[in-house]
Amino acid sequence: MRLLRPAGDPEAEDDAALLRAVARGDSAALGTLHDRHAGWLHARLTRRCPDPETVRDVLQDTFVTVWRTAASHRGGEAGGWLWVIAVRRLVDAQRVRSRADRALRAEPAPPTPSPSAEEHVLAGLEFGDVGAALDRISPELREVLRATVVDGLTTLEASRLLGIPEGTVKTRAARARRELRTALAQLTPESDPLGGTA
Amino acid sequence: MSSDKGGGVTVSGLTVRHRRTLALDAVDLDFAPGVHGLLGPNGAGKTSLIRVLATVAAPTAGRVSLLGGDISNHRERTEARRRLGYLPQEFGYYPGFTVREFVAYVAWLKEMPAASVPGAVERVVERVGLADRIDAKVKSLSGGMIRRVGIAQALVNDPALLLLDEPTAGLDPEQRFEFRALLRDVGTASTVIVSTHLVEDVATACTEVTLLDAGRVAYRGTPGELSALGDERRPGQEADPLGDNPIERGYTTVLRSHRQLLPEARR
Amino acid sequence: MNTHGTPPPPPSWHVPPDPAARYAAGTAPEPDAWSLEKHVEACGTCAGRVSEAVRAGAAGPELALGRAELLRLVESLPGRADPTGMARAAGTTGAPVSTARAPRAPAKAGSPAAQRRLRTHRLLWALGPALRLGWVVGVLLVALGAVLLAYGAGQAVARPLLLAVAPVVPVAGVAASYGRHTDPLHELHASMPGGNLRLLLRRTACALGLSMPVLTAAGAVLPAAEGVPGAAAWLLPGLALALGALALGSWIGCRRASAVVGGGWALAVTAPALGEEGLPLHITPYIDAFAPQASWAAAAVVCAGLLTVRRTFFDRMERA
Numbered sequence: 001m002r003l004l005r006p007a008g009d010p011e012a013e014d015d016a017a018l019l020r021a022v023a024r025g026d027s028a029a030l031g032t033l034h035d036r037h038a039g040w041l042h043a044r045l046t047r048r049c050p051d052p053e054t055v056r057d058v059l060q061d062t063f064v065t066v067w068r069t070a071a072s073h074r075g076g077e078a079g080g081w082l083w084v085i086a087v088r089r090l091v092d093a094q095r096v097r098s099r100a101d102r103a104l105r106a107e108p109a110p111p112t113p114s115p116s117a118e119e120h121v122l123a124g125l126e127f128g129d130v131g132a133a134l135d136r137i138s139p140e141l142r143e144v145l146r147a148t149v150v151d152g153l154t155t156l157e158a159s160r161l162l163g164i165p166e167g168t169v170k171t172r173a174a175r176a177r178r179e180l181r182t183a184l185a186q187l188t189p190e191s192d193p194l195g196g197t198a
Numbered sequence: 199m200s201s202d203k204g205g206g207v208t209v210s211g212l213t214v215r216h217r218r219t220l221a222l223d224a225v226d227l228d229f230a231p232g233v234h235g236l237l238g239p240n241g242a243g244k245t246s247l248i249r250v251l252a253t254v255a256a257p258t259a260g261r262v263s264l265l266g267g268d269i270s271n272h273r274e275r276t277e278a279r280r281r282l283g284y285l286p287q288e289f290g291y292y293p294g295f296t297v298r299e300f301v302a303y304v305a306w307l308k309e310m311p312a313a314s315v316p317g318a319v320e321r322v323v324e325r326v327g328l329a330d331r332i333d334a335k336v337k338s339l340s341g342g343m344i345r346r347v348g349i350a351q352a353l354v355n356d357p358a359l360l361l362l363d364e365p366t367a368g369l370d371p372e373q374r375f376e377f378r379a380l381l382r383d384v385g386t387a388s389t390v391i392v393s394t395h396l397v398e399d400v401a402t403a404c405t406e407v408t409l410l411d412a413g414r415v416a417y418r419g420t421p422g423e424l425s426a427l428g429d430e431r432r433p434g435q436e437a438d439p440l441g442d443n444p445i446e447r448g449y450t451t452v453l454r455s456h457r458q459l460l461p462e463a464r465r
Numbered sequence: 466m467n468t469h470g471t472p473p474p475p476p477s478w479h480v481p482p483d484p485a486a487r488y489a490a491g492t493a494p495e496p497d498a499w500s501l502e503k504h505v506e507a508c509g510t511c512a513g514r515v516s517e518a519v520r521a522g523a524a525g526p527e528l529a530l531g532r533a534e535l536l537r538l539v540e541s542l543p544g545r546a547d548p549t550g551m552a553r554a555a556g557t558t559g560a561p562v563s564t565a566r567a568p569r570a571p572a573k574a575g576s577p578a579a580q581r582r583l584r585t586h587r588l589l590w591a592l593g594p595a596l597r598l599g600w601v602v603g604v605l606l607v608a609l610g611a612v613l614l615a616y617g618a619g620q621a622v623a624r625p626l627l628l629a630v631a632p633v634v635p636v637a638g639v640a641a642s643y644g645r646h647t648d649p650l651h652e653l654h655a656s657m658p659g660g661n662l663r664l665l666l667r668r669t670a671c672a673l674g675l676s677m678p679v680l681t682a683a684g685a686v687l688p689a690a691e692g693v694p695g696a697a698a699w700l701l702p703g704l705a706l707a708l709g710a711l712a713l714g715s716w717i718g719c720r721r722a723s724a725v726v727g728g729g730w731a732l733a734v735t736a737p738a739l740g741e742e743g744l745p746l747h748i749t750p751y752i753d754a755f756a757p758q759a760s761w762a763a764a765a766v767v768c769a770g771l772l773t774v775r776r777t778f779f780d781r782m783e784r785a
Binding site: 014015027030031034035036037038039040042043044046047052056059060063064067077078079080083134135142146150 | 488489491494495496498499502503505506507508509512513515516517518519520524527528531532534535536538539540
C-alpha cells in the first residue's frame, strides 16, 4: 500500500489508516476523519442542494454509514469513497423530497454511462481548457454534466437529484458533450481532448 | 432473503363484517413487493384490511393468500406469521421493558433463531434511529420514539410482508421524512402495505396507491397517476392558495366520483 | 468509485489557498469547483485544507455541532464494547464496496454483555408481563392474610380458607395476563407464531410456579386443625382448574373461561355449606383423602388432553 501511494502525500495513507481504525471501533479516528472531510463534503453538498437541513442530515448520515461500514473500504481514495456515499444519500433524500409529480416506479437500472467521454472531460479539467469551455455552455447542461461526470451518478440517479426526467438527462448530457466539444474546438483548434488520448 | 418465495399478497372476495356494518365488501386486491399506500377516509376499511392481512382477524368471506400460503390453513398461516411484520394502530407495550428487551421479546415470539436475536435487535433499533436509547425504558420515551420502537419491532425479523397501520401518526415532520426513506428501503425487497390518511405519505414513499372508500376499492394506481387526476380536474390552477397539491386533489376527485357512483356507499 | 485497485496518479498540484477559500464560501465558478472537487476526492492534504476553510466560514458552528453529535451517537452504538473489532470486521467481510450504495449495517453480533443481559431477561419476558403486579400482590396478600388470620385472630379457619382460595389463584393469574382485555400486546401477539398457545402456556406455568410455592408455604406455617387437609392438598385441584380454564378458553376465550371456572369453584365450595354452623366452607371433602385427589389428577390429565386436541384453536383468528 505504502509503495503504491504517491510520495509526498502522507495524508492519503493516513486516511486508509484512519478508516482501519474506524473499522476497529475507534471513535477518535472517526473524529479526525470528520475534521478532514466533513468540511469539503458540506460545501460540495451545499452546491448541489440549497436546503441546509438536508445537507446536514445527509452529511451526518454519511459519517454514520462510514462508522458502520469502514471495514468494507478496500483501499482507494477515501475522499472519493466518502463522496459516493454522500451523493447517493443526497439522491435518496431528493427523491423523497420531490413531490410525486412522477411515479416512483422501480425502473431498470440504466447502464452506466460509458466512461470514456467522462474521463476525457475530467482529464481536461485540470488543464483549464475544458474549464473555459464549460463557462460557455448553459447552466442546465452544466448541471447535468456535473451530476453525470463529476459526481459519477447514473442517468437515473441524476434525474432524481435534479428533478428532471431521465430522458431529459440523456439528451442534455449528449447536447452538453456536443457543445463542449464545439467550445473546445474554438478554444484550442489544434487539439481535441474529447476525442484524442488524454 | 425470504421475500423471493411468493413475496406477494393476494386477496379475493374479501368481506369483513363487524356486527351490522360491512367493513370490506368483496374486495379483490393483490400486492407485489414494493411500498403500497392504503388511503381512505376514516371507516373506509383500511384497518380491517390490515388486520386480516396480519392474520389477527378472520375474514367473514373470501380467500387470503399471504406469501404463498393460505391463511385459513393453520400450518401455512404459522409459516406466514414468521415472515410478517405488523404495527397495529394502537401500539401497546409493556412499560417495564427497555427498548432492547421489548424488541427482543417480539423477535422471540416471531420464532427467530435465538442466536441471531441480539444482533438483529441492535441493528433494527439503530435503523429506526434509537441506538442511543436502546437500554432506556419504553415508558420513558416520547410518543414519536415509542412509535419508532413499534416500527423496530415490526422490522426485527426482516419481514417479507410489512403491515403498518397509520405509522406516521405521532411522528414529527422530520421523523416522518426519515421514516419514508426507511419505507422505500424496505420496499425494495419486501411487500410493504401502509395505511395512512396523510396523502403526503403516499406521494413521497409509495410505489402504488390503493384508495378505499366504504369498504370498496375506489382507485388503484401510482401516486403519479393520482396526481394527474387532480391536475385534470382543475386545469390552469397552478398554485393552490390552500396549499393542497395535485395528489390531494386527485384523492378528493376519486373519492367524489366513487361516491357519486355508489350513493348508497356513504351510508 | 476507485475500487479497482489501481492507485490514482499522484496529484500534480495542490489546491492553492485562494480557490479553496472561494470554494468554501460557495463563490467559486463551476469549472474551478469541479476540478477542485475531483482533486479533493483523491488528495487528503487538500481535503483537509478545504475543510479547514469551510470550518472557518459560516458552516463552522454547524460542523462542530455535527461532529459532537456524531461522536456521541457512535459512542452509544453497539459494537463499542468490542475492542478487538472482530465482530465488526467479521460481519463486513464480503460486503460489496464497488457500489458503496449506502451499505447496510453489517451483521453485528451483539456485545457479549448485551447478550448476557438478554439471556437473563428471556426468563423475565415470560414472567414479567404474566405476573401483573396486581396479581402478584394478590398472591402475597392471600398468603399473608392467611398467616395473619391464623396468628393474629387465632382462628383455625385460616387453613381451610386458604385451601379454598388457593386453587383459583393461578386461574386468576392467567386471566390477568393473557387476552385482549388485559394484555396491551394482544393485538401483536395474535399476529405472531409464538404469541398464542405457547405464550399462554408459559404464562400459566409462571402463574403456577409463583403461586404454588408461596401459598403452600403459607399453608404450612398455619396451625394444624382437626380434620383439615395438609397444606399441599390444593396443588392438584389448582393445577386441574388452571388446565380446565385453558381448555375451556379454547371455546369461549380465556377471560370468560377463567370466570366460569373460578365462579364454579366458589359455588362448589360455598353452596353446600350455606346452612351449616361455623365455617361456611365445604372444602375438606373435595380435597382430603386419596379418592378426591386422584379425581383431580385425572381431571388435570383430561384437561391437558383436551388442551392438546384443541391447541390450534388458540391461534385461530378473531371473528368479528
